Amino acid sequence: MDAVKNLVENMQMLxxxxxxxxxxxFAALELDVTYEMVRVLLILxxxxxxxxxxxxxxxxxxxASLTSLxxxxxxxxxxxxxxxxxxxxxxxxxxxxxxxxxVGVVQPIFDEMFDLLYKDVTAEELKVxxxxxxxxxxxxx
Numbered sequence: 001m002d003a004v005k006n007l008v009e010n011m012q013m014l015x016x017x018x019x020x021x022x023x024x025x026f027a028a029l030e031l032d033v034t035y036e037m038v039r040v041l042l043i044l045x046x047x048x049x050x051x052x053x054x055x056x057x058x059x060x061x062x063x064a065s066l067t068s069l070x071x072x073x074x075x076x077x078x079x080x081x082x083x084x085x086x087x088x089x090x091x092x093x094x095x096x097x098x099x100x101x102x103v104g105v106v107q108p109i110f111d112e113m114f115d116l117l118y119k120d121v122t123a124e125e126l127k128v129x130x131x132x133x134x135x136x137x138x139x140x141x
Contacts, residue, residue: 004136011133018113025109031102037073038106040066041095044079045103049094051084078102 022035033041036059043058044050050058056066070093073079078099084090095103118126 007132021113022109026106029105031105032076033078033102033106036061036069037078038102038110040069040073041078041099041103042107042110044093044095045100045107049092051090051092053090055093073099 019035022038026033026035026038039059040055043055052063052066052070055061055070056063059066061069070079070081074081076098077096079093080096081091081093084092
């Protein structure tokens with residue numbers, strides 16, 4: 001029981017440390033964005049466009065908090081929100097040129113952080129951790 005508790009606490013601490021790492025790096029570059037905003041930008045950079053529900057599904061955010069996040073991205077000129085011609089209730093989100101430029105700035109920061117995390121961990125250790133965490137997620141769902 002203590003081992004599981006320690007694992008969950010370590011995962012929470014890692015998540016917090018990752019967010020702090022990015023916030024420090026973004027602040028040092030004087031970027032007016034949060035970790036959550038950048039996650040959405042990076043997700044959009046891998047797709048031509050997505051609707052808000054698709055982004056919510058990928059980020060594990062509810063639609064209301066995602067709406068606020070997208071509003072902030074739109075105010076900064078990083079994304080545009082357009083009506084879906086197939087379903088007017090849906091909004092299609094796409095990166096602007098400014099958004100793509102910012103992705104070019106932050107992607108190396110993400111790559112660097114993941115390289116740093118991988119430095120003292122073997123591929124086998126990662127496979128085991130991923131299997132264990134996936135198993136725990138299936139049980140708790």
